[in-house]
Amino acid sequence: MGLFASVAGILVIQLALVCWFDLKYGIIPNVLNISIAITGLAIGQLVAAMPALLGLLKIVSIYAFFWVVALAYRAGRGQSGLGGGDIKFLAAASAWIDLQTLPWLVLVSCVSGLAVAIFAAWRGSRLSAERRIPFGPHLALGLFAVWLATNRLGV
Numbered sequence: 001m002g003l004f005a006s007v008a009g010i011l012v013i014q015l016a017l018v019c020w021f022d023l024k025y026g027i028i029p030n031v032l033n034i035s036i037a038i039t040g041l042a043i044g045q046l047v048a049a050m051p052a053l054l055g056l057l058k059i060v061s062i063y064a065f066f067w068v069v070a071l072a073y074r075a076g077r078g079q080s081g082l083g084g085g086d087i088k089f090l091a092a093a094s095a096w097i098d099l100q101t102l103p104w105l106v107l108v109s110c111v112s113g114l115a116v117a118i119f120a121a122w123r124g125s126r127l128s129a130e131r132r133i134p135f136g137p138h139l140a141l142g143l144f145a146v147w148l149a150t151n152r153l154g155v
Contacts, residue, residue, distance in 0.1 A: 004151065007043055011096070011147065014039070015140035018089065022136030028085030033092045040095025055095055062102065063091035086135050093143045101146050109135065109142035 044050040073081040
């Protein structure tokens with residue numbers, strides 16, 4: 001098995017667990033987010049020679065950015081729109097991709113979530129602002145799609 005398949009396998013297992021936990025319990029456990037961040041940092045250091053400190057700075061910066069976005073949403077709408085696990089996932093995901101591609105991860109995730117919501121509405125499910133939709137599976141799809149599109153493992 002080559003490097004690409006090994007790394008992709010690790011990421012797929014982590015993302016499958018994110019999907020399962022978020023769909024079943026409505027959370028993305030910290031241990032999964034930490035695991036995604038650590039493996040992303042390790043692979044970035046081994047393959048792209050990215051200094052760990054730079055990777056950590058990126059993770060902290062992305063966490064802070066989305067935390068502010070979540071606070072602003074809560075202040076404007078009076079309810080949560082982005083859970084803490086989602087914020088931590090986005091921060092951890094930044095260890096796997098470049099900052100320039102993070103907006104693509106968010107876009108793919110949002111389009112995926114919107115497509116599921118539209119399909120549910122089409123099938124007769126009632127949508128409302130109070131209904132929580134697990135966003136972890138959509139974030140996982142976004143990370144995997146962006147990582148596949150931009151991988152630098154020589155494949």
